[in-house]
Amino acid sequence: xxxxxxxxxxxxxxxxxxxxxxxxxxxxxxxxxxxxxxxxxxxxxxxxxxxxxxxxxxxxxxxxxxxxxxxxxxxxxxxxxxxxxxxxxxxxxxxxxxxxxxxxxxxxxxxxxxxxxxxxxxxxxxxxxxxxxxxxxxxxxxxxxxxxxxxxxxxxxxxx
Amino acid sequence: xxxxxxxxxxxxxxxxxxxxxxxxxxxxxxxxxxxxxxxxxxxxxxxxxxxxxxxxxxxxxxxxxxxxxxxxxxxxxxxxxxxxxxxxxxxxxxxxxxxxxxxxxxxxxxxxxxxxxxxxxxxxxxxxxxxxxxxxxxxxxxxxxxxxxxxxxxxxxxxxxxxxxxxxxxxxxxxxxxxxxxxxxxxxxxxxxxxxxxxxxxxxxxxxxxxxxxxxxxxxxxxxxxxxxxxxxxxxxxxxxxxxxxxxxxxxxxxxxxxxxxxxxxxxxxxxxxxxxxxxxxxx
Numbered sequence: 001x002x003x004x005x006x007x008x009x010x011x012x013x014x015x016x017x018x019x020x021x022x023x024x025x026x027x028x029x030x031x032x033x034x035x036x037x038x039x040x041x042x043x044x045x046x047x048x049x050x051x052x053x054x055x056x057x058x059x060x061x062x063x064x065x066x067x068x069x070x071x072x073x074x075x076x077x078x079x080x081x082x083x084x085x086x087x088x089x090x091x092x093x094x095x096x097x098x099x100x101x102x103x104x105x106x107x108x109x110x111x112x113x114x115x116x117x118x119x120x121x122x123x124x125x126x127x128x129x130x131x132x133x134x135x136x137x138x139x140x141x142x143x144x145x146x147x148x149x150x151x152x153x154x155x156x157x158x159x160x
Numbered sequence: 161x162x163x164x165x166x167x168x169x170x171x172x173x174x175x176x177x178x179x180x181x182x183x184x185x186x187x188x189x190x191x192x193x194x195x196x197x198x199x200x201x202x203x204x205x206x207x208x209x210x211x212x213x214x215x216x217x218x219x220x221x222x223x224x225x226x227x228x229x230x231x232x233x234x235x236x237x238x239x240x241x242x243x244x245x246x247x248x249x250x251x252x253x254x255x256x257x258x259x260x261x262x263x264x265x266x267x268x269x270x271x272x273x274x275x276x277x278x279x280x281x282x283x284x285x286x287x288x289x290x291x292x293x294x295x296x297x298x299x300x301x302x303x304x305x306x307x308x309x310x311x312x313x314x315x316x317x318x319x320x321x322x323x324x325x326x327x328x329x330x331x332x333x334x335x336x337x338x339x340x341x342x343x344x345x346x347x348x349x350x351x352x353x354x355x356x357x358x359x360x361x362x363x364x365x366x367x368x369x370x371x372x373x374x375x376x377x378x379x380x381x382x383x384x385x386x387x388x389x390x391x392x393x394x395x396x397x398x399x400x401x402x403x404x405x406x407x408x409x410x411x412x413x414x415x416x417x418x419x420x421x422x423x424x425x426x427x428x429x430x431x432x433x434x435x436x437x438x439x440x441x442x443x444x
Contacts, residue, residue: 062353071346074353102350142383143355147343151377152286152316154190160223160245 007032010108014055015081016132024128031114037061037101043084044095050087052109056080059105064098072098075147076140086133088112173410176216176261179204182236183256187322190243191287192252193228195236199259204237208269209294210373210401210429214409215239216261217254221247224406224424226291227265232301237262240290240322266409268429270295271399275371279307281363281393283384285314285356285376289322291401291428292375296330303335310337310363314356314380317342318349337363356380360387367392375401382439385432398432 008029011017017025035054037043043054043061054061058080064072075097078084084107087095093112119126178199185193198204207213207227216222223245229238243252251260272280272295280299284292299309311330315321321340331338339359341352352359357380370393374381381400388398404416404423411425419438421427 060352062347064347071348074345074347074349076354077341077352079352139358143358146355146357146379146383149379150316150343151380152314152320152343154242154244160221160247 007034007108010034010057011055014057014108016055016083016136020128024125027118027122027125028110028115031111031118032108033111035107035109037105037107039101039103039105041101043099043101043105043107046095046097048095050085050093050095051112053086053088053112054084054107054109056082056084057106057108060102061105062100062102064100066098076143077102083133083136086137088116089130089133173263173266176214176222176263177205178259179237179262181254181256181258181260184254187240188242188320190252191240191322192243193238193240194251194254194260195229195238196260196262197236203234205262205265207231207237207265207294209272209298210270210291211265211267212291212406212409212428213237213239213262213264213266214406215241215251216263217247217250218259218261220250222261222263222407223247223251224266224409226401226428228290228293230297230301231294232298240287240293242287263409266424268427270298270373270401270429271371272298276302276305277307278397279365279370280309281312281360281365281370281372281388282310283312283356283360283372283374283376283388285380285384286316286320287322288374288376288380288401289313292373293323293326295373300330300333300336307369308337308363308365309335310339310365312356312359312363313338313340314359314376315340315342316344318345318351337365339363355383357383357387360384360391368394370397372398373401374398378402378439385436395433395436396431399429400432400435401428402430402435403428 008025011025061078062074063076064074066072179196180199181194182197183195209231212224212226214222215225225239225241228240241248243249282292341354345353372388374384385398402423406424407413407415409424411422416423
């Protein structure tokens with residue numbers, strides 16, 4: 001009980017869940033636990049079962065794409081206050097890239113299987129979660145598009 | 161046949177002054193800095209942060225280049241140049257001792273004096289850090305006159321970060337927030353990866369009392385401005401440095417026209433509300 005109360009507080013302190021109604025935070029806390037990753041360890045691997053998502057409390061996590069014959073390409077870094085992973089929300093519930101701890105990383109891991117069951121039973125919880133995840137997904141999609149635009153590339157047909 | 165009259169009192173603006181290259185620095189694979197001193201001796205011309213000069217490679221042509229040195233240091237005139245065309249490619253091949261023509265300084269400047277008393281947020285993308293460096297020098301030299309000072313810098317890859325040694329030094333200052341990100345990196349890069357606009361969310365500055373100076377590719381500046389507005393910074397507090405095809409540098413030839421503005425004369429530094437609507441117009 002004490003553990004859940006503590007997790008409840010940690011969840012409430014995380015920016016991703018700022019303003020979360022207390023009853024919803026209590027529901028979520030039932031699916032949460034503290035997980036620590038040493039630097040260099042994978043948080044998850046591409047193709048793996050997306051059975052958890054993480055609230056980053058401390059440290060940096062890199063999102064990486066494996067490229068055959070090359071070093072993994074780092075496409076994003078996530079910091080304290082960020083959320084890691086949304087593949088757990090949508091079938092087939094598989095991670096689409098690698099996530100690796102760049103430093104010592106402390107997270108709150110939320111059990112997605114437990115949570116999906118609660119989402120089905122509690123539409124209000126589903127709404128609370130989706131209204132938090134959708135802006136994050138939108139920001140990251142926009143960022144990915146800008147990265148794709150290769151803003152800093154050498155101008156073609158340069159004058160001067 | 162008589163020559164066209166020059167604007168009264170501005171005749172000197174048309175005549176390049178010879179400057180000798182005192183030192184060449186290779187900043188990046190395609191980017192270099194030239195320290196210039198008057199070939200005939202004396203002090204280099206005075207300028208304000210954000211202004212540019214027209215640099216003339218004799219027999220090849222003239223290009224507008226922002227001044228990237230310290231406006232108050234009194235040393236050589238520093239220009240950081242990306243080789244993107246025949247004139248700048250030729251300049252890349254020059255060595256110390258060679259002579260260039262210099263006209264200037266031209267254009268508007270970063271409102272660093274007007275920003276005193278406020279938090280200062282400097283957002284640079286790629287070689288856009290060069291025109292902002294004089295503003296950074298000003299903020300460092302007069303640090304106590306500002307609130308929080310944040311430098312957010314984005315580049316394509318870690319190899320494309322300009323002024324790495326200075327960035328490290330600035331990062332070591334206790335009263336300066338320096339946040340750097342790159343668009344892509346291999347695993348050995350220990351810094352951030354992601355677009356520079358995301359850095360705007362951090363820094364701990366007070367958006368209601370912030371002046372933001374932004375320079376980089378135009379798309380990046382548009383999105384940076386949006387991120388600043390979303391954070392609560394007023395339009396009147398956001399300044400961008402625009403780049404157009406500047407030729408005469410005094411607002412006569414019209415090559416750099418942007419709606420009602422000549423970028424060479426009315427810019428390159430504009431307040432966001434002066435140009436926001438124009439930046440949304442295709443091919444303007």
